[in-house]
Amino acid sequence: MTPASGAPPAVSVAGVSKTFRVPNERVHTLKERALHPFRRSGFDEFVALDDVSFEVAHGEFLGVVGRNGSGKSTLLKCMAGIYRADRGAIYVDGRLSAFIELGVGFNPDLPARDNVLINGTMLGLSPREAKRRFDSVIDFAELREFEHLKIKNYSSGMLVRLAFAVMIHVDADILLVDEVLAVGDAAFQQKCFDEFYRLRDEGRTMILVTHDMGAVERFCDRAVLLEKGVKIREGDSHRVGMQYLEVNFGRREGAGEGAEAGTAARAGDGRAEIREAWFEDEHGNVASSLETGRPCAFAARVRFTAEVADPLFGVTLENGNHDHVLSASTLWSNPRSGRFEADDEVVYRVCFTNVFSPGRYDATPAVALRGSGTSWLDRRERLCSIVVAGTQATDAIVQLPYEIAVERVQASAPWAAQPEALR
Amino acid sequence: MSVEAPEVRPQGAPIKGPAAIGVDWHRFFNLTRTLAFTEFKLRFFGSALGYLWQLMRPLLLFSVLYVVFTHVLKFGSSAKFYPVALLAGIVMFVFLSESTGGAVTSLVDRENLVRKVQFPRLVVPLSVVLTGLMNLALNLVVVIVFLLISGGSVRWGWLEIPFLVATLALFAAGLSTLLSALYVRYRDIKPVWEVVLQMLFYGTPIFYTLPLDDVIRNETIERLMLLNPLAVVLQQFRHAVIDPSSHQSAATVAGSWEFLLLPAAILIALLVYGYWYFNREAPRIAEDL
Numbered sequence: 001m002t003p004a005s006g007a008p009p010a011v012s013v014a015g016v017s018k019t020f021r022v023p024n025e026r027v028h029t030l031k032e033r034a035l036h037p038f039r040r041s042g043f044d045e046f047v048a049l050d051d052v053s054f055e056v057a058h059g060e061f062l063g064v065v066g067r068n069g070s071g072k073s074t075l076l077k078c079m080a081g082i083y084r085a086d087r088g089a090i091y092v093d094g095r096l097s098a099f100i101e102l103g104v105g106f107n108p109d110l111p112a113r114d115n116v117l118i119n120g121t122m123l124g125l126s127p128r129e130a131k132r133r134f135d136s137v138i139d140f141a142e143l144r145e146f147e148h149l150k151i152k153n154y155s156s157g158m159l160v161r162l163a164f165a166v167m168i169h170v171d172a173d174i175l176l177v178d179e180v181l182a183v184g185d186a187a188f189q190q191k192c193f194d195e196f197y198r199l200r201d202e203g204r205t206m207i208l209v210t211h212d213m214g215a216v217e218r219f220c221d222r223a224v225l226l227e228k229g230v231k232i233r234e235g236d237s238h239r240v241g242m243q244y245l246e247v248n249f250g251r252r253e254g255a256g257e258g259a260e261a262g263t264a265a266r267a268g269d270g271r272a273e274i275r276e277a278w279f280e281d282e283h284g285n286v287a288s289s290l291e292t293g294r295p296c297a298f299a300a301r302v303r304f305t306a307e308v309a310d311p312l313f314g315v316t317l318e319n320g321n322h323d324h325v326l327s328a329s330t331l332w333s334n335p336r337s338g339r340f341e342a343d344d345e346v347v348y349r350v351c352f353t354n355v356f357s358p359g360r361y362d363a364t365p366a367v368a369l370r371g372s373g374t375s376w377l378d379r380r381e382r383l384c385s386i387v388v389a390g391t392q393a394t395d396a397i398v399q400l401p402y403e404i405a406v407e408r409v410q411a412s413a414p415w416a417a418q419p420e421a422l423r
Numbered sequence: 424m425s426v427e428a429p430e431v432r433p434q435g436a437p438i439k440g441p442a443a444i445g446v447d448w449h450r451f452f453n454l455t456r457t458l459a460f461t462e463f464k465l466r467f468f469g470s471a472l473g474y475l476w477q478l479m480r481p482l483l484l485f486s487v488l489y490v491v492f493t494h495v496l497k498f499g500s501s502a503k504f505y506p507v508a509l510l511a512g513i514v515m516f517v518f519l520s521e522s523t524g525g526a527v528t529s530l531v532d533r534e535n536l537v538r539k540v541q542f543p544r545l546v547v548p549l550s551v552v553l554t555g556l557m558n559l560a561l562n563l564v565v566v567i568v569f570l571l572i573s574g575g576s577v578r579w580g581w582l583e584i585p586f587l588v589a590t591l592a593l594f595a596a597g598l599s600t601l602l603s604a605l606y607v608r609y610r611d612i613k614p615v616w617e618v619v620l621q622m623l624f625y626g627t628p629i630f631y632t633l634p635l636d637d638v639i640r641n642e643t644i645e646r647l648m649l650l651n652p653l654a655v656v657l658q659q660f661r662h663a664v665i666d667p668s669s670h671q672s673a674a675t676v677a678g679s680w681e682f683l684l685l686p687a688a689i690l691i692a693l694l695v696y697g698y699w700y701f702n703r704e705a706p707r708i709a710e711d712l
Contacts, residue, residue, distance in 0.1 A: 008435045020710060077709070081541035084440025084706040093435025100539045109465055121457045122540050126449065 008093040009055040010174050010205040011079065016088035018049040018074055018229075048074040050229045051088070056174075058093070059203040063216035063237055065244045066226035072209045075226065076100065076178050079207070094173030094205070097123050101178070103163030108152035112138060115151055116166055123170045133169045141165035142188075161188055168195050174205045193218075213241040242389035245358050246289040268378035271306040272340075272367045277315075279363075279386045280349075290354050292390030292399055298328075299349040300365040302378070304340045308369070311337060311377060313348040315365045317356075323397060325356055335370065355398045358390045441709060443702040445543040454546045459553035466554075477558050478565060481513045488513070488630045503669035505632070507570045508661045512629035514562040515657055519595050520620045522555030526599030527606050527613050534712050544705045545698075548603040552595050559588065570665060580663030587656050587663075594652045594690055601697035604704045607711050627654045632661065633676045642678070649677050652690045 021043040049071045056062045066072045077083045079090055080098030105122045106115045116137050120130030138144055141161040143154075151159060167175075196219055199206065208220060216223050216237050223240035225233040227247055233240050277300035281287040290296045298315050314329030328350045330337050340346070363386070366379035392399070444451055467473045489506055526548040530537060533547050563584070571577075606612045626648065633645055633654075648654050661670040674680040704711075 010435070012434055078440075079438060081438045081440055082538065082709050090438040091434035091436065092438055096438075098541060101535075104539045105536050107461065107465065110461065114461060114464070118457055118461055121453055122536065122542060124450070127453050127457055 007058065008091065010058045010060070010093055011056040011096075011207065012091040013055070013075075013079065014053050014089045014091070016049055016052045016075070016078055016085045016090060017047070018071075018078060018083060018086050020046045020048055022046050048229050049078070049085075052226070052229070052231045053088070054224050054231065054234055056205055056207060058173075058205055059200075060222065061200060061206045061208065061220045063220035063223035063240070064207060064209045064226065065211070065213065065216055065223055065240065067211075067248055069228075070226040071229040072226055073100070073178060074229075076176050076207070076209050080176055092174060095124070095171070096174040096176065097167075097170050097172030098176040099123075099167050099178060100176075102160055102167065106151060106159070106163070109150055111148050111150055112143060112162060113147065115162070119163065119166045120170060123166065124172070125170055137162075137165045137169050140168070140191075157188070164188075164192060168199070172204070174207070175199070176207045176209075178209045179211070213244060217241055242289075242291065245389045246387045266378070266380050268367070268376040270378070271304065271308055272311065272377035273303045273305060274365050274367060274378045274380050274383065275301045275303055275345075277301075277363060277365050277380075277384045279384070287386070289387040289389050292354055292356065292358060292388055292392075293401065294354055295351065296354045297349050297351040298363055298365075299347055300383075301345060301347045302367055303345045304342055306342050307340065308377065309339045310335065310370045311340070312368045312370060313337065313346075313365075314368070315350055315363055317361050317363050319356070319361055319397065320359050325361065325397060326352065328352070353401075354388060355400050356388045357394060357396060357399055358388050361386050361388060440706045441541060441544055443543060443545040443698065443705045447543075451543045451546060454542055455550045455553055458546060458550035459557065462550065462554045463557050474561070478562065481510070481517045481562060482565075484517075485510050485513050492630055504570070504573060504575060504666045507566065507573055507575065507665050508632055508670065509630055510569055511566050511660055511665065512627075512657055514559065514566055515591060515653065515660070516624060516627065516629050517562070518555050518559040518591065519598075519623075519653055521558070522552040522595045523598045523602060523616065524620065525555070526551040527602045527616055529599075530603050530607050530708060531712060537712060538709050544708055545600065545701060548599040548701075549596060552592065552599050555595065556588075556592055559591075563588070567664075575665060578664075578667075580667065583659065583663040587660050590652060590690070591656045593694060594656075597690065597693035597697045599697075600701045601693065604697075604701040604708070607704065607708055623651070623653070627651055628657060632670060633658055634671065645676060646678070646682065649673065649682070650686050650689060652686045655683060655686045 022045075023043055052071075052075060054062075064072050064075060074083065076098065077100065078085045079092075080096070080100065082098070082100070103115075103119060105118045107118065110118075113134055116134050117127060117130045120133065120137075121127050125133070138147055141158075141164070143158060143162055146154065146158065151162070154162070196206070200219070206219070208216065210216060220237040222235060223233075223237040223244075224231055225240045225244050225247070232247075233243050277298070278286050279288075279290065280297040280299055281290060282295045284297075287296070298317070300313075300315065302313070312329055312331050312335075314327070314331070316324050316328075317326040318324050330348075362382040363384050364379065364381045365383055367377045368379070369375040369377065390399070466477060472479075485506075489509060492509075493505065529547045529551050530544070536542070537544065537547065602612060602616060628648060633648065634640065635645060649658070655673045658670070658673040658676060662672040662675075674683055677683055
């Protein structure tokens with residue numbers, strides 16, 4: 001995103017690094033303490049941000065995503081000027097307001113008016129401005145009838161509404177927002193979304209830090225993905241979102257494989273051996289993540305150690321809740337799979353269209369004797385896994401392809417037809 | 424991105440991290456004022472008797488000390504207007520101890536603000552002092568009323584009041600600035616400062632007056648006491664506002680007005696050092712809390 005020459009970017013983050021010193025929590029004995037009263041226990045260095053750079057153009061909505069502890073909030077606090085970056089520079093063109101938390105400075109013992117004044121002043125309004133805007137704040141929050149109530153008597157939803165109302169009444173050109181979308185009831189949330197769209201239309205710039213990929217997709221033009229303090233991806237929010245899901249669900253992979261794939265969850269009499277298993281994308285390449293809606297395949301390599309006739313090859317896929325989402329077997333399609341000698345090797349491949357919801361899926365391949373399918377030659381529980389990425393998160397287990405049509409029904413508009421009839 | 428790009432492209436204003444005061448004086452004053460007023464309001468309306476409690480504290484201390492020193496120890500009765508002088512001393516000391524004592528932990532108490540919002544950090548301790556100052560103003564009205572009731576009269580010396588209060592406020596501000604920043608790093612400061620305040624209470628002519636009684640007169644001790652800006656302000660207040668004939672001016676007690684440059688220098692050094700230290704710590708306060 002290169003703006004026209006002459007106009008500085010709204011926010012420009014150049015090579016920002018931030019390291020925290022975490023004190024060692026070593027407990028000294030009383031004697032040690034008495035002998036060295038001023039000795040400080042050591043510090044561990046924790047690198048929260050490592051050389052992060054990006055730019056945000058005016059009027060752009062940028063999402064910053066990453067897992068817990070990836071440095072998102074530290075980055076936001078550096079941009080907000082709450083932390084000083086150790087290295088690098090941040091430039092801001094315009095008035096910036098950061099919302100790390102809603103309702104900062106709210107005092108429970110004061111009524112709404114005073115709190116709006118405090119909060120507004122903290123966020124950069126002059127006290128006079130804050131007073132002037134009180135009416136529109138309280139109306140937006142729909143709290144007019146509770147205006148004189150001390151806010152300690154507010155429900156948490158009311159508090160959040162008040163705080164959000166203050167936030168959007170602080171005229172900032174650039175807004176930094178940290179995880180504050182998931183607030184209020186459905187109706188108020190809709191109002192917040194509308195408000196965000198309005199800000200977008202007004203050409204404000206916003207940097208949104210969140211876990212919620214749905215929100216990023218909905219509002220943001222671009223996104224930055226942080227992982228362990230490093231920017232690992234920047235670009236179109238849809239693509240970044242997919243990679244985020246991959247990073248998020250893929251993290252178990254390294255730890256899981258060694259422990260689980262070995263001996264524990266293995267069953268079978270040993271006449272066949274599932275050597276390895278993997279997933280392939282639509283081009284036949286081995287993949288660790290797949291996109292919803294595309295064709296793909298599961299494949300496994302099996303080696304026989306004794307003669308076996310017509311074995312069954314199969315696989316089950318289960319999602320994070322251990323719901324089986326796919327059970328495939330040659331039982332139905334190809335019961336006479338043939339006769340195999342010792343040392344024969346086969347690869348079997350299950351091709352299907354990936355209609356699964358985003359998330360992580362585990363595959364349990366099995367080779368069994370013909371019959372019930374439970375006399376296993378070899379079965380390896382959760383031998384490999386795949387991350388399905390997609391950014392339309394729904395609450396459905398699968399995402400079947402569908403088309404949706406909306407048609408206007410002409411006939412059932414009697415008031416439109418009536419004048420004609422009357423004539 | 425080409426190599427020369429960073430040089431050519433215009434940039435917005437740099438974000439430098441938190442500062443003690445920042446560039447925007449307006450915002451600094453607005454915030455200090457808002458926070459101080461809120462705090463004051465809370466104290467005023469927070470309890471049934473509200474402001475009365477603010478007044479009760481110095482008055483109760485006053486009545487105890489008054490009874491002890493005039494009726495039990497037969498001390499202080501020599502000075503005219505002793506009760507008013509005593510009350511003035513207590514009111515000023517209460518201001519100093521309230522504002523500095525509150526300021527010590529202020530940054531930690533307001534952790535929520537400090538960690539969540541960018542604003543000039545010096546606002547926090549100074550707002551505590553400002554709240555104390557509002558109280559002091561009300562309490563001084565009581566002192567004046569008390570003075571008039573006990574037979575004092577309106578005099579030109581009252582014009583010194585704003586100057587004296589300002590000096591005292593600067594003293595409190597300097598201490599608060601330094602202490603609040605120190606406390607973030609060294610939590611031992613709180614008990615230490617409590618002890619120091621107690622020493623200050625006895626080491627300042629609050630329930631006694633300068634010059635000391637003839638029997639125990641010791642000019643060195645008197646001069647030592649006058650190194651303390653609070654003592655100078657108090658002595659001058661008693662001289663100029665309460666009664667010039669029964670209370671000598673600070674300069675007279677010290678022997679010469681030049682001596683008063685020493686407490687002035689101490690005050691200025693405190694302000695400069697306090698600000699310097701606070702400013703140095705300001706960027707890291709949010710992390711060290």
